[in-house]
Amino acid sequence: MRKCKRVSLYAAAFLCAGFLSGCQAGSDNLGNQVTVQDDAGQMQEERILTFFAPVEGKSSGAVSYREMIDRYNGEHSSKLVFEGIATADGYDRYLEERLDAGAGDDVFIVNEDSVKPLYSKDHFYDLSALPAFEKLNANAKSEAVIGDIAYCIPMNMTAYALYVNLDVLEKYGLTPPKDLEDFNTCCETMKGQGQTPISLSRWHATAVPTIANGLYKLYNASDHPEQIEKLNTGELQIGDYMLEGFGMFREAVQKGWYGDGVNGKAVDALRAGEQDIPDFASGRTAFYFGPLEYIPWVEETNSKLDYQVQGVPVPGGTVLLTSVVSRLCVNPESEYLEDALDFVTYLSDDYYRESVKNGDVLLPVYENVEFELGNERMRPAYETYLSGVQIPAEDMQLKFGCWDTVRELCLSIADGMTDQEAADQYNRIQKEQLEKYKQ
Template sequence: MGESTDTSVFSRHSSHSLTRRGFCAAAAASALLFLAPGCTSSRNVVVDDTDVDAAAVQLTFFGFKYEPLNVIAIEEALHGYMDENGGVSIVYESIKSLPYFDALDKRLAAGLGDDVFMVDHDTVLEFEAAGYLADLSDLATISSFSELALSQMRSEGAIDYVPTSISAFGLYCNTDMLAAYGVSVPRTFAEFERACEKFVAEGVLPVVANNDISLKTVAIARGLADVYDSADPTAAIVSFNDDHAGLVSHLREGFEVVERMISGGWVDAGLALETEKTADDLSQFATGAYPFMLTGAWASVRMHDLAPDLEFDVHPYPVLDDRSVLVVNVDTRVSVNANGPHVEQAKDFVTYLTRPGPIELFANSQCSFSPLIGNAAPDDGSLAPIAAAFESGVTVIGSDDNLHLPIWSSVRECVAALLEGRTAEEAEALLAELIATASGQGGESV
C-alpha cells in the first residue's frame, strides 16, 4: 500500500465535524489500515477540533505516535485541556518513524516549528545546541516524575523535555510453539542459543527481527549490562563521553552476539533488512510460524488485535551468561519550541499532559510504564514478565541522556552493517568512526 507524507486520515480540512465520539469511531474503524502489511513509515494523522479558527490561541502538536490507541489517548488529553482552557485550540499531527524526524528538523530549521513536538535522545542532542528547546524546569509536574525519569531529564541541568512513558524492549515468545517443540522460555544466552539451534535444525526460522530496534537493543543490552550493574552506573556512562574507546569496546561484545545470531541462521539477514518496525515484523509473528520476535513491548496490544488466538508472553532479553536483561528508554519525550509564538501556553499544555491522569492513560495506551513515581506498569497480562523484571532487576537504558553521543542511531547503523555481511570487528570500527564524527573528531580513532 503506497503512502506519502501528506496523506491524512483525520484531516483538519475535512468537511465533517470531528467530535470525540466520531474520532474514536474513526480510529477504531481505521485500525486495520494502520496495521495492514505495507502501511508503514509515512502515514500522517491529524487530530483537529471544530473551533480552531475561533480560538484566541492556536497550538500545534507534532509527533510520531500515529497508532489508533495512542492517538485516542492524545485526543483525550487535547480535549481535556481545551475543556479547561476555552480560548485555546490544539491540533495534533503525526508521521510515523524516521520520516518524522526529517520533517521535524526541516520545520524547526525553517522557523516553522510546531509549538509542542516529540523528540528522542539523538534529536535532543542536536536541538539543545540549536536553541530549539524551551527550559521546562518550572513545570509544576516535574516533582511527580520517578527517579529513573529525573535521572535522564536532569542530565544537563536544564530540563529540555518531559517523558510520557518508559518503554521496554523484549523477546516475544510464542508459548504454544515453544511447548510443541519442547522448548522452555530462555533465560540466559546459552539457553537462547540451544533453543534457536533446535528450531534451525527443525527447519524453522527462530527469530523475527526488524531493521530498526530489534538487534540494536540486543547489542546494547549485552554490551552495557555490566555498566548498569556497577556501583555507580551514571558515573560509568558519563565517563564514556571522554572515553569513547571504552564505550566502543563494551559494545563489541554486543556486536558479537548479533553476529552469532546472523551466522547461526537465527534471523534471516536479508529479510530483517526489509522488515519495518511495528509493521512487517508483527505481520510475520502473527502467522504463528515463528517462536520468537524482538521488538518493543508497545507492540503487544497490536499483536493481540492481529492474532487474537496467538498465545505469547514478552520477556527480558536472554543475552547474558547468567541471566536476562531488560532494556528500557525514558521515552515519548515532549518538548516545547523555544522560538514558538506561544511558549508559555505550550508549557501549560505540557503541564496538563504530564498530570497523572493523562500521562498514565497515554503510557498505558503504548503498553509502557508510567514515568511518574511508582512507574505504574501497563495492564496487558502478556507483559507481566517484563513488569516483574522492571520492578526487581537491573535495567539497561538504551539511549541514556547522560551519554552525549548518538548511540541510538550509531548502533542501528552498525547492526545494519552486520546484516549486510560485515563482521563484529568491522562493526566496532564503524562505531568508532561514527562516534568520532559525531564528537567532532573527524576521522580520528577513538
C-alpha cells in the same frame, strides 16, 4: 516545506472551528492573539498556541491528545490548536524546520532520533522546575534529561523486549530463557530440528539483542554515570563494550538462527512488523524482539497465540531496552511560555491519569500513582522494569549515537564483517561524532 505549511494551515482552520466555538474574527499567524466574540457579544483578546505531534501509528496518542485539548480549551482562556503529520511523511524534518524558522509550535512531541539535533540548536525549554518532572520515577526522569536540562516530560514509557511463543517452545520441550545461555540452548535445539528460532527485521531483530548484550555491564555498574562521562570524553571506547554484543549477533547470523542465507541487503529490506510479527504469531519462529506497544499487533495477527513478553537474555539474566513513547516538550521561544507550561502541567496530570485508568500506559512514569498492568502477557518484562537492568535504547547523555549506528553495523556483520571490525568501526564513529559535537 510549502506543502506541509499548506496542509498544516488547512488543518489548523478546521481544528479551530472544532475547538474554538464562537471564533468570529480572523486570526493572523499561529501563536498570536486573535479577536473573538464571547457569549455576551463582547470582543476580547484570546491567545492561540499550537501543539505539533505525530499522528500515525499505535503509539502516537493523537486521538487522545485531541480529546484532552478540547477539554483544556473549554476550561482555559488560552487555546490550543493541534497540528501534525505522520512520521513517515517527514514529521522529524518538518518539526526541525518549523523550529529553525521560528514558526511557532509552542508545545511539541519530539521523536527519539531528533532529540540530540534539536538540543544542539537550543530548541528545548528546561522543564526541570515543573512539578511533573519532580514526580517522575527514576527510569522516566533519567530519560527526560539531556545535558543539564530536562528537555521533556515523558507521557508514557515503553521497552524493547523478547516475545516468546510458548507453543513453539513446548513443541521442543523447552522453557522461556532466563539468560543468554538458556536462549542459546533454545536456538541450538530448534535449529537442529529444522525450526528457525528468531524473527528477522531491519530494526528490532538487529539492534535490540546487540545493544542489550553489548551494554548490560555498563548499565549494571554502580559507577555507570562516570563511565558515560569517560565515553563522552573519549577516554573509554564504546567498541570495547559493544564487542560482546556484536559477537552475539554474528553467532546468531552464522548459525542460521534468523534463517539461512541472511545478508545485509535482505535484512535492510524487512520493515519492522511486516514479516517478523507474522512469522512469530504463526509459529514459524519462536522468538521476536520488539517494543511493548506492538502487543496488540501480535494479538491481532493471532488471537489464540500463547506467548509471553520478557526481558532480553544476556549473560546472568535479562534486561530491557527502555524508551519514552511520547516526549512532551516546550519551545523556549514561545510567545506564551507560561501558557505552554500550564498546558504541559495539565496534560501530564489529567492525560496521564486517564491513560493509566484506560490501560494505555505501558510502563509507569510517575511515582506514587496507582498503576495496573494493561496485559498480563508482559508481566515478566514488567518485573524486569521494576527490579532489573534497564538500558536506554538511545541514551541522551551520550554525545554520540547508538541505535542507528548499531543497526548499520549489524547489517555489515550480516555481510561478513567480524565483531572486532564492527567494534573498531564504532570506535571511529564515536571519535568522529565527539569531534563534531565539540564544534
